Amino acid sequence: MELDVNGTRHEVTVEPRRALADVLREDLGLTGTHLGCEHGVCGTCTVLLDGEPVRSCLVLAVQATGHEVRTVEGLADDDPLPGVFAEHHALQCGFCTPGFLMLLRGALDEDPTVVDDDDRLDALLASNLCRCTGYEGIRNAARAAGTRPD
Amino acid sequence: MRGDDRLTRGRGRYTADLRVDGCLEAAFVRSPVPHADLLGVDTTTARTLPGVAAILTADDLTDVGDVPTMFGTDDSPPWRPLATDRVRHEGEAVAVVIADDRYRAEDAAAAVRLDLHRRPGHAAPGRADRLYPDHDDLALEKEFGPPVADTTWQEAHVVIDSRYRQQLLAPTSLEARAILVEPGSPLTVHCSHQFPHGLRTGIAGALGLAEDDVRVIVPDAGGAFGSKSPTYPEYLAVVAAARDLGRPVRWVEDRTEALTASSRGRGQDQHVRIAADVDGRILAIDLQVDADIGAHPLGAALPGQTALAASEAYAVPEVHATVRSWFTTTAPTYAYRGAGRPEAAYAVERAVDELAAELGLDPAELRRRNLVRDFPYDTPTGRRYDSGDYAACLDRCLELLEPDRWRGERERPTGVGIACYVERSGGEPGILEEYGSVTVEPAGFTGRVGTSSTGQPHRTVFAQLVADRLGVPADVVDLVEGDTGEVPEGHGTFASRSTQMGGAALAGAADALIDEARLQAAARWGLSSGDVAWDKGVLRAGTRELPVAELAPLHAEHRFTSPPAFPYGSYGVVVEVDPDLGAVTLLRLVAVDDYGTVLDHTATHGQTLGSIAQGLGQVLTEGVVLDDEGATVMPDGLLDYLLPTAAEMPRDLRVDETAVPAPDNPLGVKGAGEAGCIGVPPAVVNAVADAIRPLGGDPSRLRMPLTPSVVWEAMQP
Numbered sequence: 001m002e003l004d005v006n007g008t009r010h011e012v013t014v015e016p017r018r019a020l021a022d023v024l025r026e027d028l029g030l031t032g033t034h035l036g037c038e039h040g041v042c043g044t045c046t047v048l049l050d051g052e053p054v055r056s057c058l059v060l061a062v063q064a065t066g067h068e069v070r071t072v073e074g075l076a077d078d079d080p081l082p083g084v085f086a087e088h089h090a091l092q093c094g095f096c097t098p099g100f101l102m103l104l105r106g107a108l109d110e111d112p113t114v115v116d117d118d119d120r121l122d123a124l125l126a127s128n129l130c131r132c133t134g135y136e137g138i139r140n141a142a143r144a145a146g147t148r149p150d
Numbered sequence: 151m152r153g154d155d156r157l158t159r160g161r162g163r164y165t166a167d168l169r170v171d172g173c174l175e176a177a178f179v180r181s182p183v184p185h186a187d188l189l190g191v192d193t194t195t196a197r198t199l200p201g202v203a204a205i206l207t208a209d210d211l212t213d214v215g216d217v218p219t220m221f222g223t224d225d226s227p228p229w230r231p232l233a234t235d236r237v238r239h240e241g242e243a244v245a246v247v248i249a250d251d252r253y254r255a256e257d258a259a260a261a262v263r264l265d266l267h268r269r270p271g272h273a274a275p276g277r278a279d280r281l282y283p284d285h286d287d288l289a290l291e292k293e294f295g296p297p298v299a300d301t302t303w304q305e306a307h308v309v310i311d312s313r314y315r316q317q318l319l320a321p322t323s324l325e326a327r328a329i330l331v332e333p334g335s336p337l338t339v340h341c342s343h344q345f346p347h348g349l350r351t352g353i354a355g356a357l358g359l360a361e362d363d364v365r366v367i368v369p370d371a372g373g374a375f376g377s378k379s380p381t382y383p384e385y386l387a388v389v390a391a392a393r394d395l396g397r398p399v400r401w402v403e404d405r406t407e408a409l410t411a412s413s414r415g416r417g418q419d420q421h422v423r424i425a426a427d428v429d430g431r432i433l434a435i436d437l438q439v440d441a442d443i444g445a446h447p448l449g450a451a452l453p454g455q456t457a458l459a460a461s462e463a464y465a466v467p468e469v470h471a472t473v474r475s476w477f478t479t480t481a482p483t484y485a486y487r488g489a490g491r492p493e494a495a496y497a498v499e500r501a502v503d504e505l506a507a508e509l510g511l512d513p514a515e516l517r518r519r520n521l522v523r524d525f526p527y528d529t530p531t532g533r534r535y536d537s538g539d540y541a542a543c544l545d546r547c548l549e550l551l552e553p554d555r556w557r558g559e560r561e562r563p564t565g566v567g568i569a570c571y572v573e574r575s576g577g578e579p580g581i582l583e584e585y586g587s588v589t590v591e592p593a594g595f596t597g598r599v600g601t602s603s604t605g606q607p608h609r610t611v612f613a614q615l616v617a618d619r620l621g622v623p624a625d626v627v628d629l630v631e632g633d634t635g636e637v638p639e640g641h642g643t644f645a646s647r648s649t650q651m652g653g654a655a656l657a658g659a660a661d662a663l664i665d666e667a668r669l670q671a672a673a674r675w676g677l678s679s680g681d682v683a684w685d686k687g688v689l690r691a692g693t694r695e696l697p698v699a700e701l702a703p704l705h706a707e708h709r710f711t712s713p714p715a716f717p718y719g720s721y722g723v724v725v726e727v728d729p730d731l732g733a734v735t736l737l738r739l740v741a742v743d744d745y746g747t748v749l750d751h752t753a754t755h756g757q758t759l760g761s762i763a764q765g766l767g768q769v770l771t772e773g774v775v776l777d778d779e780g781a782t783v784m785p786d787g788l789l790d791y792l793l794p795t796a797a798e799m800p801r802d803l804r805v806d807e808t809a810v811p812a813p814d815n816p817l818g819v820k821g822a823g824e825a826g827c828i829g830v831p832p833a834v835v836n837a838v839a840d841a842i843r844p845l846g847g848d849p850s851r852l853r854m855p856l857t858p859s860v861v862w863e864a865m866q867p
């Protein structure tokens with residue numbers, strides 16, 4: 001099958017049962033997408049599928065064919081999110097970070113004001129888990145990313 | 151922080167990200183039941199499945215030694231890497247399948263047939279039917295401090311007698327356990343681990359290798375929180391498989407395994423008695439802990455930490471604690487952030503709050519009357535508190551909490567709760583030492599230290615520390631840790647010890663390097679070292695000068711030892727309880743901790759917030775659910791074991807510090823990793839108790855986690 005990842009077409013041969021996350025990580029070497037639970041709860045595996053955040057542990061690779069997949073490695077060089085995450089100490093171990101970055105990239109692209117309202121922001125961030133930071137830095141980074149021009 | 155630019159661009163290298171040619175994948179066959187005789191393991195079908203390279207059972211590991219316990223007993227029953235004739239907890243590893251792909255390894259693992267004859271299991275601490283034929287179910291019993299005199303109880307104005315439960319918690323670093331083993335000489339082990347030198351010793355010991363024949367490297371690690379310091383049975387099985395096959399093998403744990411088969415924290419039934427006089431002077435504390443330690447004595451002795459801490463922040467003449475550690479048919483109980491101290495703070499601080507309610511005294515005033523004020527202070531159960539101003543810390547907490555603001559008519563039941571704690575950081579005798587070295591290389595300086603980051607910014611903080619010590623910019627200092635091939639010895643990262651012990655070791659090494667450089671320069675110049683000054687990496691004497699790089703290679707080491715330090719803090723919480731549903735909302739949370747001198751406020755702030763979140767997890771949402779026999783009842787994984795999300799974090803969060811330097815540490819530093827886990831749970835439960843008491847509710851029915859149903863039931867008159 002063909003897979004379009006970060007703007008590049010890849011020819012891959014995969015079993016129908018293989019999760020998109022495993023194809024990204026093991027077959028394409030894009031190990032920035034992490035696996036924290038493999039059952040759809042933690043969000044560390046979040047990638048964008050046609051711009052929408054999805055959990056790549058729950059998407060079969062075959063389902064992604066014909067769609068555009070974007071991973072953390074595909075964030076634009078001038079994307080402000082990685083920089084504001086570092087600046088606001090939104091990470092400690094960093095394992096959850098790619099998932100939060102992709103969650104926010106998808107949400108901000110759809111509606112940049114989502115980070116301006118505390119309730120909406122918490123509802124959004126509550127889709128993913130972080131065990132290290134207590135989320136304060138992630139909240140602050142998200143707000144900062146919203147107020148900056150892309 | 152250093153490395154953040156990699157981690158935010160997806161360029162981290164966690165164990166599961168490593169690519170090694172020809173690497174095989176391991177999947178474990180595990181016991182589906184808590185307790186059974188293991189009569190047979192049938193691998194016939196599984197071996198025929200595609201991609202399978204090998205299947206190992208206990209019979210294949212007879213030349214591998216026992217799994218080392220970390221805080222075991224003097225007489226621990228043997229613990230085999232793969233079960234032999236009995237399984238003693240759900241998830242216990244029985245066989246390991248090695249295949250060319252994880253899916254196929256799991257297929258084959260599912261095709262292995264176990265012949266099991268069930269035995270009764272028991273999840274609760276207490277005597278059962280002998281989990282080990284030659285060992286009592288009571289793995290360890292220990293007493294701390296002299297018993298409280300009978301007359302003290304008889305003559306006291308009031309005696310509080312309470313029982314609490316510390317539920318089992320799953321540490322749940324988002325990266326579960328992971329190991330990749332490359333056979334050869336040395337055998338190279340990549341592992342997400344807190345204690346690489348301990349893992350090296352564990353593997354070398356079990357495989358009959360010299361320590362130098364094993365190299366442990368910790369790549370980026372996705373959290374640990376105490377759970378990643380042992381030499382787990384799975385690691386020995388994977389090492390044996392790599393050795394036998396002569397191929398690299400990796401094992402990446404999945405979340406179901408992490409929740410059923412990996413170690414857990416807490417797990418104590420507590421009985422606390424407190425005697426006080428009419429003014430609220432505490433006369434005696436008696437704490438009895440019955441700990442459910444799981445099926446193997448990995449952490450059997452850890453509840454002793456709870457007993458040692460039984461005085462908490464109070465000068466109490468009589469304190470006595472007993473610990474009984476019981477085998478249970480569930481995964482081992484081990485260290486989890488705080489490891490024994492959160493349990494003690496909970497027991498004492500809940501009971502002290504009950505005492506205040508009984509006496510009609512303000513809980514803060516009651517505490518103030520009893521706080522330790524003179525240092526050093528020797529507690530009856532065997533601690534020597536080094537320093538502090540506990541009262542100032544409590545006062546600062548109250549200032550930020552503004553308890554009076556929340557009194558009076560309010561729309562919903564509202565409660566204010568506080569808790570004080572004292573903890574021990576740095577570790578216990580045996581690990582109260584650390585290795586540090588600093589080397590001059592032509593391009594700059596390299597610090598090496600025996601700690602191991604699993605998410606803490608050691609590279610940033612330690613490089614800065616060395617740079618400040620040497621008077622050079624931080625960007626010429628490289629910091630190496632987490633690799634036994636690079637750092638000769640070390641005790642790892644736990645017990646909030648890294649900056650306190652590792653930082654001090656590096657500071658000592660930097661000082662030694664300066665001395666050595668002055669000596670060598672003096673020798674060159676025919677002077678005495680007293681005539682040579684160190685000036686930001688340049689040696690000077692009169693008009694002579696010599697950049698230290700010209701003395702390269704130059705190397706200095708330091709082994710730092712010291713008694714433990716005693717961080718402390720006061721936590722305050724305001725809660726609102728939904729009268730119809732029992733749901734608890736935090737309106738404010740105040741944390742005032744004393745970590746001694748703080749080297750990097752951003753780093754400690756991060757530790758404080760993270761441990762607060764984990765404390766909120768324990769008190770509000772988390773708990774391993776077991777049936778009576780010890781089988782986990784969490785079919786939906788992290789939908790059943792609920793970690794706090796951003797939505798659970800209070801918005802009004804006030805974090806502050808006092809800073810009384812640690813007298814036994816050259817940097818004045820105390821540990822900072824575990825405070826929130828210790829202070830938050832009792833403060834929250836005390837606040838909920840305060841909210842439901844006026845409604846006629848019964849705080850003794852509150853137990854963690856405070857789910858809406860628990861709170862709702864406790865608030866019914």
Ligand code: FES
Binds near residue numbers: 034038040046057058
């Ligand atoms: S790994 Fe996909 S949601 Fe956790």
Ligand code: FES
Binds near residue numbers: 090092096133324373
């Ligand atoms: S930074 Fe470790 S899980 Fe978020």
